[in-house]
Amino acid sequence: MKILKSLMVTAAVSLALMANAAHAENKKIALVVKALGIGFFEAANKGAQEAAKELGDVEVIYTGPTSTTAEGQIEVINSLIAQKVDAIAVSANDTDALVPALKKAMDRGIKVISWDSGVAKDGRMMHLNPSSNPLIGNMIIKLAADNLPEGGDVAVLSASATATNQNTWIAEMKKVQGNYKGINVVATVYGDDLADKSYRETQGLIQSHPNLKAIIAPTSVGIVAAAQAVTDAGKIGQINVTGLGLPSEMAGHVKSGASKSFAIWNPIDLGYSATMIAYDLIGGAEAKPGAELKMGRMGAVKLDDNNEGAMADPFVYDAKNVEEFAKIF
Amino acid sequence: MANILKNRELLLVAAIAVLLVLITWRFPAFVAPSNLARVYNDTSILIILALGQMAVILTRCIDLSMAANLALSGMMAAMLNAAYPGLPIPLIILAAVMLGTLLGMINGALVWKLDIPPIVVTLGTLTIYRGLIFLLSDGKWINAHQMSDAFKALPRDELAGFPVLSWLSLVMIGLVFLVMSRTALGRAFYAVGGNPHAAVYTGIDVGRTRFFAYCLSGALAGLSGYLWVSRYAVAYVDIALGFELDIIAACVIGGISIAGGIGTVAGAVLGALFLGVIKNALPVINISPFAQMAISGMVIIIAVAVNARAERRKGRVILRKAEAV
Numbered sequence: 001m002k003i004l005k006s007l008m009v010t011a012a013v014s015l016a017l018m019a020n021a022a023h024a025e026n027k028k029i030a031l032v033v034k035a036l037g038i039g040f041f042e043a044a045n046k047g048a049q050e051a052a053k054e055l056g057d058v059e060v061i062y063t064g065p066t067s068t069t070a071e072g073q074i075e076v077i078n079s080l081i082a083q084k085v086d087a088i089a090v091s092a093n094d095t096d097a098l099v100p101a102l103k104k105a106m107d108r109g110i111k112v113i114s115w116d117s118g119v120a121k122d123g124r125m126m127h128l129n130p131s132s133n134p135l136i137g138n139m140i141i142k143l144a145a146d147n148l149p150e151g152g153d154v155a156v157l158s159a160s161a162t163a164t165n166q167n168t169w170i171a172e173m174k175k176v177q178g179n180y181k182g183i184n185v186v187a188t189v190y191g192d193d194l195a196d197k198s199y200r201e202t203q204g205l206i207q208s209h210p211n212l213k214a215i216i217a218p219t220s221v222g223i224v225a226a227a228q229a230v231t232d233a234g235k236i237g238q239i240n241v242t243g244l245g246l247p248s249e250m251a252g253h254v255k256s257g258a259s260k261s262f263a264i265w266n267p268i269d270l271g272y273s274a275t276m277i278a279y280d281l282i283g284g285a286e287a288k289p290g291a292e293l294k295m296g297r298m299g300a301v302k303l304d305d306n307n308e309g310a311m312a313d314p315f316v317y318d319a320k321n322v323e324e325f326a327k328i329f
Numbered sequence: 330m331a332n333i334l335k336n337r338e339l340l341l342v343a344a345i346a347v348l349l350v351l352i353t354w355r356f357p358a359f360v361a362p363s364n365l366a367r368v369y370n371d372t373s374i375l376i377i378l379a380l381g382q383m384a385v386i387l388t389r390c391i392d393l394s395m396a397a398n399l400a401l402s403g404m405m406a407a408m409l410n411a412a413y414p415g416l417p418i419p420l421i422i423l424a425a426v427m428l429g430t431l432l433g434m435i436n437g438a439l440v441w442k443l444d445i446p447p448i449v450v451t452l453g454t455l456t457i458y459r460g461l462i463f464l465l466s467d468g469k470w471i472n473a474h475q476m477s478d479a480f481k482a483l484p485r486d487e488l489a490g491f492p493v494l495s496w497l498s499l500v501m502i503g504l505v506f507l508v509m510s511r512t513a514l515g516r517a518f519y520a521v522g523g524n525p526h527a528a529v530y531t532g533i534d535v536g537r538t539r540f541f542a543y544c545l546s547g548a549l550a551g552l553s554g555y556l557w558v559s560r561y562a563v564a565y566v567d568i569a570l571g572f573e574l575d576i577i578a579a580c581v582i583g584g585i586s587i588a589g590g591i592g593t594v595a596g597a598v599l600g601a602l603f604l605g606v607i608k609n610a611l612p613v614i615n616i617s618p619f620a621q622m623a624i625s626g627m628v629i630i631i632a633v634a635v636n637a638r639a640e641r642r643k644g645r646v647i648l649r650k651a652e653a654v
Contacts, residue, residue: 189612189618190618192618194567194570195568196569196572199561200612203371203609207356207358207364207613208613208615224472224563225563227473228562228563248470248472249472252472252473252475253473326474
């Protein structure tokens, strides 16, 4: 009896939801962030609003807890379920803790995706990574090569010799090295993500490779230290420091010319793409391995076996846009 | 000959010379005078810190919180500069030194008044100071473009061909040398570490002397905080993480006895230089990062082993007459 009753209630609720969705003028997509007031996520919201404007019939609800806790996000998600939103796109504070709440949302017919910081497979339909290891590996050598039309010697300044992320990116970089004619990777050194060691290793590179034209540092501590060491050695213009860094940390070094360009994800594109994907799912697209979901101006994302996809190449920052993004993150 | 071998400082100079010869064999440009000046400059901060650590170790104590003190004072200096770019740099340096001294006083007071073992006190304050940086900065970085040009320029400015950073370390060496050799406090450091009980009978307050040793190490850490942050043009929670071990290693290599009472300014400086030469040479002679760590560790153990032999006191014959009979 009890089961029958709850079944009927569920059916009624889903009917009501479907009716609601059919009648509603605007589709409600909730962008749930780790915490409000963080520049990175404010920028993601900017992208989501852009997507909403482009789509026309979408209302983006930008929300999140006031501090980065999973409990706070669960409360937010429960209230979104009560508001009967059409989709939830979440950057999770905890991989597993949000799963029950998000499952509940999916049971109510809400499309759930995670972006930036993922949720365990059971708790979402798909996860959007900002980029992928092969894309990052390709980007860091491309950044160096783009400023070296004649080719030349480049060196890598990594974090520690055992850092998984950096090692993967460097391995991916070496796979595509052949595509960049004349670019010789002459050394890989390790600054251990310590400012002083990275600085010293950079000085060592400058000394032992007099023809060095670029230093690739796929770590935020390393790229800043390398830029400073190149500045102090008076090699601005001869050696270009590039890699992965944050605009707020690199703005000064781009301005001085020590770094012509560097890359990292673009939070605006990320918010935009997450909204687009959520809209695509509301429109009936199915999130399954191998499926392609539409992301508007960002193209399409192809899902892998875990229903995860990579948005795009890391975004390139240079003198033209770094000041603007430095204010964001 | 035997006398020369017993002189630790000369032994260290010889060791550094041998090291330089070995490096030259693999990378000749290393011994160019300009490069050696660069290596000295790079080691300056370590030298300043080793001087402070030496004073503390001489009194049979240890200061594990120096690197955290450096990071906190440095962060404070960077934040002051970022918030008030017009503030004169000497004032910022003074503030960093004062904060460093205050942090050192906390260590000293805990060791002196509460009689807690120094290693425990400074292990605790190490964590507290690091935590304070996070609270102070909210985990955010102070970046190159947030610092004023004058703030970053000072250690780099050249005076008679050498950067101010190098000159500053030379001045500190001179000052600490004067304190050690020409003041009552300097003698008290040795007395307290050499034999605390005897020191009490000569009228030296052991706790107070240790307190002052911590003040000195704190002040030097505060100064280094500014120097570090402006040299690397970045301040964040983890700067100089683990550097306290380098400082202690420099002292140990320099022949400063962990048991207290033995050690010289020259030893601390040479110990720091020895480490500085290794740190700067390893990147250019192309050795795997794992071997680098092993080499640094081996050097420290060898140095301590040599020390232990040098310190072993021969038994003294106190009843020579009776023996003669």
